[in-house]
Amino acid sequence: MNYRKICNIIGRIFWVEAAFMLPPLGIAVYRGEHASVRGFLIAIALLAVLGMAGVFLLRPRRDSFYARDGLMTVGLAWILVSFMGGLPFFFSGSIPSLVDCFFETVSGFTTTGASILPAAEDMPLSDMYWRCFTIWLGGMGVLVFVLAVSPKKGSATAGDEIHLLRAESPGVTVDKLVPRMRQSATILYTIYIALTILQVIFLLSGGMSLYEALVATYATAGTGGFGMMNDSFASYSPYIQVVVTVFMLLFAVNFNVYFLLLIREFRKALCNQELIAYLGIVAASIAVITWNISHMFPTLAESLRHAAFQVASIISTTGFMSTDFDLWPELSRTILILLMFVGACAGSTGGGLKVIRVVILAKAIRRAVLQAVRPNSVRIIRVDGAVVDEDTVRGTLNYFAVFMAIQFLSVLLVSIDNFDFVTNFTAVATCFNNVGPGLGGVGPTRNFAAYSDFSKLLLSANMLLGRLELYPILAIFVPSTYKK
Amino acid sequence: MKIVIVGGGKVGFTLATQLTREGHDIVLIENNREKIARMSGLLDIKMLYGNGASLGVLREADTHHSDLLIAATHQDEINMMCCIVARKMGCKNTIARIRDAAYLEQMYLLKNELGLSMTITPEQITAREIFRLMQIPGFLKRDTFAKGRVEIVELVAKPGGLLDGISLVELSRKLKVKVLVCAVQRGEDAYIPDGSFVVRQGDKIYVTAPSTDLAALMDDLGIKQHRVRDAMLIGGSRIAAYLTRMLVKSGVRVKLLELDARRAEALAEYLPGATIIHADGTDQNILREENIERMDSVVTLTNMDEENLVVSLFANKLGVSQVITKLNRTEYTELFAGSGLDCIISPKQLCAQAIIRYVRAMQNRDGSSVLAVHHLVDGKVEAMEFNVTESTRNRGIPLKDIQLKPNVLLASIGRMNRSILPGGNDTMELGDSIVVVTVSDRVLLDLNDIFAEEER
Numbered sequence: 001m002n003y004r005k006i007c008n009i010i011g012r013i014f015w016v017e018a019a020f021m022l023p024p025l026g027i028a029v030y031r032g033e034h035a036s037v038r039g040f041l042i043a044i045a046l047l048a049v050l051g052m053a054g055v056f057l058l059r060p061r062r063d064s065f066y067a068r069d070g071l072m073t074v075g076l077a078w079i080l081v082s083f084m085g086g087l088p089f090f091f092s093g094s095i096p097s098l099v100d101c102f103f104e105t106v107s108g109f110t111t112t113g114a115s116i117l118p119a120a121e122d123m124p125l126s127d128m129y130w131r132c133f134t135i136w137l138g139g140m141g142v143l144v145f146v147l148a149v150s151p152k153k154g155s156a157t158a159g160d161e162i163h164l165l166r167a168e169s170p171g172v173t174v175d176k177l178v179p180r181m182r183q184s185a186t187i188l189y190t191i192y193i194a195l196t197i198l199q200v201i202f203l204l205s206g207g208m209s210l211y212e213a214l215v216a217t218y219a220t221a222g223t224g225g226f227g228m229m230n231d232s233f234a235s236y237s238p239y240i241q242v243v244v245t246v247f248m249l250l251f252a253v254n255f256n257v258y259f260l261l262l263i264r265e266f267r268k269a270l271c272n273q274e275l276i277a278y279l280g281i282v283a284a285s286i287a288v289i290t291w292n293i294s295h296m297f298p299t300l301a302e303s304l305r306h307a308a309f310q311v312a313s314i315i316s317t318t319g320f321m322s323t324d325f326d327l328w329p330e331l332s333r334t335i336l337i338l339l340m341f342v343g344a345c346a347g348s349t350g351g352g353l354k355v356i357r358v359v360i361l362a363k364a365i366r367r368a369v370l371q372a373v374r375p376n377s378v379r380i381i382r383v384d385g386a387v388v389d390e391d392t393v394r395g396t397l398n399y400f401a402v403f404m405a406i407q408f409l410s411v412l413l414v415s416i417d418n419f420d421f422v423t424n425f426t427a428v429a430t431c432f433n434n435v436g437p438g439l440g441g442v443g444p445t446r447n448f449a450a451y452s453d454f455s456k457l458l459l460s461a462n463m464l465l466g467r468l469e470l471y472p473i474l475a476i477f478v479p480s481t482y483k484k
Numbered sequence: 485m486k487i488v489i490v491g492g493g494k495v496g497f498t499l500a501t502q503l504t505r506e507g508h509d510i511v512l513i514e515n516n517r518e519k520i521a522r523m524s525g526l527l528d529i530k531m532l533y534g535n536g537a538s539l540g541v542l543r544e545a546d547t548h549h550s551d552l553l554i555a556a557t558h559q560d561e562i563n564m565m566c567c568i569v570a571r572k573m574g575c576k577n578t579i580a581r582i583r584d585a586a587y588l589e590q591m592y593l594l595k596n597e598l599g600l601s602m603t604i605t606p607e608q609i610t611a612r613e614i615f616r617l618m619q620i621p622g623f624l625k626r627d628t629f630a631k632g633r634v635e636i637v638e639l640v641a642k643p644g645g646l647l648d649g650i651s652l653v654e655l656s657r658k659l660k661v662k663v664l665v666c667a668v669q670r671g672e673d674a675y676i677p678d679g680s681f682v683v684r685q686g687d688k689i690y691v692t693a694p695s696t697d698l699a700a701l702m703d704d705l706g707i708k709q710h711r712v713r714d715a716m717l718i719g720g721s722r723i724a725a726y727l728t729r730m731l732v733k734s735g736v737r738v739k740l741l742e743l744d745a746r747r748a749e750a751l752a753e754y755l756p757g758a759t760i761i762h763a764d765g766t767d768q769n770i771l772r773e774e775n776i777e778r779m780d781s782v783v784t785l786t787n788m789d790e791e792n793l794v795v796s797l798f799a800n801k802l803g804v805s806q807v808i809t810k811l812n813r814t815e816y817t818e819l820f821a822g823s824g825l826d827c828i829i830s831p832k833q834l835c836a837q838a839i840i841r842y843v844r845a846m847q848n849r850d851g852s853s854v855l856a857v858h859h860l861v862d863g864k865v866e867a868m869e870f871n872v873t874e875s876t877r878n879r880g881i882p883l884k885d886i887q888l889k890p891n892v893l894l895a896s897i898g899r900m901n902r903s904i905l906p907g908g909n910d911t912m913e914l915g916d917s918i919v920v921v922t923v924s925d926r927v928l929l930d931l932n933d934i935f936a937e938e939e940r
Contacts, residue, residue: 162528179509179530
């Protein structure tokens with residue numbers, strides 16, 4: 001394990017984080033939010049000093065960097081960056097408890113959007129900006145960003161970049177768009193920024209102020225879902241709700257699709273089983289829920305709008321709401337819970353199991369059944385016509401098993417706090433899948449403040465596990481990572 | 485440049501490593517998933533699974549927009565097929581590895597029809613390299629620059645010899661010919677020495693000299709020089725066949741040992757001038773029986789690295805003056821330092837170097853100025869040849885007034901038809917070709933990269 005190099009990389013990440021705290025610091029100064037100015041200044045100073053310690057004092061002696069170093073770096077970096085990112089709230093006093101600060105920032109960086117704030121409206125605007133910006137940064141990945149901007153190294157085969165990006169990017173297999181990792185990262189970020197700007201323009205034309213549009217877009221782009229209001233998007237105009245619905249769906253699509261569209265490979269971009277499955281699930285869910293809730297709204301158009309907003313919000317794992325869906329009929333609520341587990345497409349900013357895994361799992365189940373009937377038949381799983389090799393299938397099944405084990409274990413531990421089962425189960429599910437709101441005690445109009453510190457830390461761990469797809473976080477806790 | 489490599493074997497991997505380092509974008513096509521999984525953790529390149537000769541896979545690799553396709557699978561036919569398809573798709577340059585001698589002859593006929601820019605035969609290149617070494621025994625390695633007028637040769641400082649314990653300033657005074665020591669390997673470390681550097685026994689030194697002075701250099705150094713008259717080749721591989729032909733042609737008596745009866749017979753048919761012996765070339769008794777200690781040169785060419793090493797050690801112990809060892813895996817070369825096995829030849833590296841030289845020449849056409857590159861000290865030091873172009877700074881300024889980056893050495897200036905070993909008063913002029921020696925972890929892409937001061 002190359003500890004010096006790991007510290008070195010984390011040092012550089014701290015610098016980037018400090019740089020990103022400058023805009024909210026500017027807002028705080030401009031608006032005269034003195035407590036927030038203090039909070040950001042202290043946090044920036046700490047990040048800069050610790051970053052310098054990492055970069056200058058701990059120069060790596062060796063260049064070796066293997067898969068386990070990559071996992072370790074990513075896991076540690078996310079925990080530390082979340083902790084440091086929570087400090088402005090702590091020092092400004094807008095969130096008094098350190099555990100709450102950590103929970104809130106983890107929720108931001110992992111693009112969950114679960115909150116402990118009883119009244120988001122009371123938060124200073126600069127703090128609010130930072131809270132939502134963590135979502136934008138976490139959406140595409142913190143290390144991806146650092147690698148995309150850090151100066152190019154002349155030598156080395158750059159094994160470290162590969163292992164870092166691999167550990168951070170979600171998905172079954174990590175496809176590179178172009179031969180160079182760094183270039184791939186730059187392309188992804190360019191697409192991401194372009195979509196972000198597009199949404200800001202649409203929101204501005206809907207009458208939002210620039211600040212509101214920016215903050216709302218950050219929360220949508222990262223599929224995080226922190227609301228500026230406690231009622232999220234319920235009080236905004238139908239136009240804004242429709243725009244947000246569309247963009248939530250767009251950000252949950254695999255970004256490779258956009259790249260293929262850009263290079264005019266239309267057939268390859270659109271005839272893609274994951275995309276088709278994703279759109280199919282969305283359409284079917286919207287149809288069923290619209291029918292199911294039609295008696296609750298005056299017109300069909302309105303129920304369609306709410307159904308679409310909620311489905312987009314949950315499957316993209318954003319977690320906005322346009323109405324309190326905890327009041328909806330049981331069928332609709334159950335569909336929404338299941339959508340949480342399905343999640344977004346791989347290679348997007350969303351969380352959950354990922355549509356491609358669901359597709360592979362469904363095919364594996366079908367194969368298992370068919371093989372029970374005809375034990376000697378040889379069956380191969382294909383996606384997009386290409387063979388999915390058995391290692392990938394096994395990896396997906398393993399992932400699902402570990403995923404479910406963690407889900408149930410967490411429910412067990414959270415139940416110490418003595419809330420009802422629906423609350424506990426959806427609290428864990430919503431954090432683990434990076435969605436945001438659950439049902440019951442953690443429903444769309446409620447928040448996570450009632451949980452004990454232990455549960456909050458556990459749920460934070462769940463969020464990180466879900467965002468980084470288990471292994472980087474698990475690697476930190478497995479003793480064999482540290483053995484020689 | 486965008487380069488597609490087909491086949492992730494030894495050569496493909498070496499090429500991909502070197503070419504990414506030089507800033508090219510590589511797509512590698514390989515039909516073994518395990519290899520893909522292993523390599524994708526080591527190299528920052530795009531890997532594709534599939535048959536590199538199929539249109540679909542080549543299209544996915546974006547071959548039609550690539551500058552070069554290198555086909556380096558282990559099958560000649562697939563390599564040719566790759567190149568034909570790639571050329572039809574619009575890839576401008578293609579290189580195919582062709583190993584079978586039977587195809588080689590028709591390659592000259594078919595080169596255009598197959599759309600090949602270059603064919604490369606690792607075995608032939610290796611044989612040629614060994615042949616060159618056997619022409620002037622005493623050097624461990626020879627690399628040529630400036631169209632063959634300058635060479636960098638590798639020498640070992642023998643205990644008690646002239647080179648043992650001499651500083652470079654003294655050395656240049658003692659030698660009658662003008663040479664420049666451009667790199668020294670001591671143990672696992674590589675040095676770019678200055679005048680006060682003292683050579684110790686066991687050091688390997690890399691000397692730049694005009695090709696015409698090589699023989700005189702050997703005389704000065706007191707290294708006995710006699711032409712190779714008797715050579716023994718162990719293992720009847722393809723390299724052995726190529727090498728034997730060259731040696732026989734130049735009048736060397738060749739004894740070739742081959743274990744397999746059929747192969748021995750085929751070799752005897754193909755190589756009328758050589759003595760083919762059907763025997764186990766790793767058996768000490770047989771080697772003695774065939775007078776191994778009386779040979780001028782022993783070359784071990786079996787397919788087993790271990791056998792080659794053992795036989796070479798044995799020949800070395802018996803006092804054979806030149807022992808050349810072929811190794812496929814070069815990762816462990818460091819282990820043999822000091823064992824007396826200094827002359828190690830690796831086909832995959834030679835092959836990769838030849839292709840890289842071609843790639844650099846392609847770049848040169850596109851305005852970059854690298855002409856050639858050679859690896860010294862197991863790749864820890866590089867010698868590169870550049871053209872002095874319009875954009876080169878510090879032209880016409882005496883070298884003593886130019887600050888170079890640390891660990892950079894000007895080894896030679898080629899002007900018109902002669903080569904100059906640079907001293908303080910020499911200058912770089914437009915049209916010169918300059919050989920620069922530097923440590924490998926610094927990548928020089930342009931001659932201007934050697935100057936210490938920043939670009940203005």
